[in-house]
Amino acid sequence: MATVTKPVPSRDEPRRPNVASANLQLPAVRDYEQVDREISGTLRPTLFWFLGLGVAVFFLILGISAWMYQIYSGLGVAGYNPPVMWGVYIITFVFWIGIGHAGTLISAILYLFRAGFRTTIYRCAEAMTVFAVMTAALFPILHLGRPWKFFWLIPYPNWRYVWPQFKSPLVWDVFAILTYFTISSTFLYIGLIPDIAVLRDRENISPIRKQIFSMLSLGWRNTDSEWRHFARAYLFLAALSTPLVLSVHSVVSFDFAMALTPGWHTTIFPPYFVAGAIFSGMGMVFTIIIPLRKWWGLKHYVTINHLDAAAKLALFTSLIVGCAYMNEWFVAWFSGNEAEKSFFANRIWGQWWWASAILYTCNMVLPLSLFVQRLRRSAAWLFIISFTINIGMWFERFVIVVPSLSHEFEPWQWTSYRPTWVDYSILAGSFGWFAMWFLLFIKQLPVIAIAEVKEIVPPRLRTVHAHGIDPAGRHFEFEPDTPGEFA
Amino acid sequence: MRGVLGAFRELDATVSAIEALKQKNVGLIRVYTPTPRHELEEAIAAPPSPVRRFTLIGGLLGVTFGYWIAIWVSDYWPLVVGGKPIASWVPYTIFGFEVMVLIGGLSTVAGLFISSRVPRLTMQVGYDARFSHGDYGIWVECAPEQARTAEDLLRQHGAVEVRRER
Numbered sequence: 236m237a238t239v240t241k242p243v244p245s246r247d248e249p250r251r252p253n254v255a256s257a258n259l260q261l262p263a264v265r266d267y268e269q270v271d272r273e274i275s276g277t278l279r280p281t282l283f284w285f286l287g288l289g290v291a292v293f294f295l296i297l298g299i300s301a302w303m304y305q306i307y308s309g310l311g312v313a314g315y316n317p318p319v320m321w322g323v324y325i326i327t328f329v330f331w332i333g334i335g336h337a338g339t340l341i342s343a344i345l346y347l348f349r350a351g352f353r354t355t356i357y358r359c360a361e362a363m364t365v366f367a368v369m370t371a372a373l374f375p376i377l378h379l380g381r382p383w384k385f386f387w388l389i390p391y392p393n394w395r396y397v398w399p400q401f402k403s404p405l406v407w408d409v410f411a412i413l414t415y416f417t418i419s420s421t422f423l424y425i426g427l428i429p430d431i432a433v434l435r436d437r438e439n440i441s442p443i444r445k446q447i448f449s450m451l452s453l454g455w456r457n458t459d460s461e462w463r464h465f466a467r468a469y470l471f472l473a474a475l476s477t478p479l480v481l482s483v484h485s486v487v488s489f490d491f492a493m494a495l496t497p498g499w500h501t502t503i504f505p506p507y508f509v510a511g512a513i514f515s516g517m518g519m520v521f522t523i524i525i526p527l528r529k530w531w532g533l534k535h536y537v538t539i540n541h542l543d544a545a546a547k548l549a550l551f552t553s554l555i556v557g558c559a560y561m562n563e564w565f566v567a568w569f570s571g572n573e574a575e576k577s578f579f580a581n582r583i584w585g586q587w588w589w590a591s592a593i594l595y596t597c598n599m600v601l602p603l604s605l606f607v608q609r610l611r612r613s614a615a616w617l618f619i620i621s622f623t624i625n626i627g628m629w630f631e632r633f634v635i636v637v638p639s640l641s642h643e644f645e646p647w648q649w650t651s652y653r654p655t656w657v658d659y660s661i662l663a664g665s666f667g668w669f670a671m672w673f674l675l676f677i678k679q680l681p682v683i684a685i686a687e688v689k690e691i692v693p694p695r696l697r698t699v700h701a702h703g704i705d706p707a708g709r710h711f712e713f714e715p716d717t718p719g720e721f722a
Numbered sequence: 723m724r725g726v727l728g729a730f731r732e733l734d735a736t737v738s739a740i741e742a743l744k745q746k747n748v749g750l751i752r753v754y755t756p757t758p759r760h761e762l763e764e765a766i767a768a769p770p771s772p773v774r775r776f777t778l779i780g781g782l783l784g785v786t787f788g789y790w791i792a793i794w795v796s797d798y799w800p801l802v803v804g805g806k807p808i809a810s811w812v813p814y815t816i817f818g819f820e821v822m823v824l825i826g827g828l829s830t831v832a833g834l835f836i837s838s839r840v841p842r843l844t845m846q847v848g849y850d851a852r853f854s855h856g857d858y859g860i861w862v863e864c865a866p867e868q869a870r871t872a873e874d875l876l877r878q879h880g881a882v883e884v885r886r887e888r
Contacts, residue, residue, distance in 0.1 A: 421827060438851075457755055458752050459752065460837075461838040468833060475823050476823075686757050
């Protein structure tokens, strides 16, 4: 059989960034000891961490205070204006559920597709998912006049003889979100076990921490048998989580699409919501990972190649979302349905033009900049874009919820909606709650998967490896894709 | 449990030691590696993990339970909605799917724990903390009369430390 030898590129030949293969490599990471040392180093508190935690707790206290005031005064202080009885709380609920989607997408779907760029960002995204779903779960309770009766929301056979109606999308929603939270947390924890074992086995560790890590690592010893079962279990969890990611936001979209309200009753909602959720989640991943890699000195783990590849995914989902927006306009026009046409005119040119303008600018126009490679490879630009994506996606949910309810079939029902300081405070409080959990997480557990990073770091060998690795396991000299990136 | 523990710095040395130990049939081998490696997997040639059976059984039980509970509840508390049958299988598929994923996922984790024998209360014998950092290890569980052979083989293939444990 004939063999084909690939010509070795000349050293003088200029190298273009090759994201397809470069995202699998971490040229500045030399060995396993370096991985352990640098990633465990993120557990040391820094000034930025304390500042961040302080700001997060401040916003959380603000949100809790506003909620206390709402409980004392009644839901009237929240700015509801019948028939707009879904406002900031439901908008923010859908927003946080959406944020939670990128984590499982990155950890499960990209794992099945063997996308190399996920390796160093997936732990962060998974933790983000769990805390985002925890945040979202607060909002149905905040939306209640008597939150202490929240368990009435849980559909189970009970003494009140109000049994679950399994044909209701709200019941599907409860089960979908609970399942998503359970599976996401399980996925996060299972992936963490080998890394917790690394922390447990460190030399300079306090006895209390060692005991906690020993319990959490479940006596993990890195045996071949444990890894064999681990790899299989991880694969199946990924395979189960993949349709779950797609189903959860589809089910959330059914909360709207099953109603006859103009703007909601459309079959495009499930894919539109799923793409939007992934898009918003990618935005939040950038918001979190870019400061992390800078402040904790992890630029050689989350390289510019990883950000470039993740930006392409964000761009792709932005295009899907943009397509869904255009489809909505077309269907409103083509349907010949007067209520639908009137609603859309009001949404785009009428009462809610400003919200629509923010939405389309942030979600459709600005992400087009990611077609430019130079911008995709600029961490600063990605950080800015991540903020506009977060803002745009919150406004997407605003534009879905409020304009529809304020402009239904009967003109006498048409009204307006203005959130109050209570709504805004609770919205800020939700960001504080999310950030607080995330900051506590990154101080206790590794924010990058140690065991998985070691998989892509060349092992130490006695003999010369064929793929540019010397006997000590070091790469042959390698030029960074972006000058100064590893400096 | 008694045997010999060898610590290796290099992956290829570990692989050659495993192959030699298997060839000589010295005893039961357990390999430690800080991260899963195909080279070790091929040298050990272990049978496929049984975790997949737990996933399958859990998933099937979950979907069956999901449909059953929805149909039973509808039958017990009949409420006609939109002229549709009391027990409508189409919307119940969503519920059946969610419960399938939930029970299937949790069974997978149970399968992992049962197969890997975790949680483990003690890990004193045949383990060294360096195996979770950068080194590889081989634990050979063997009778005292074979321990000498195992030690020699481990050293011969590049073990940086070899010790007997019980």
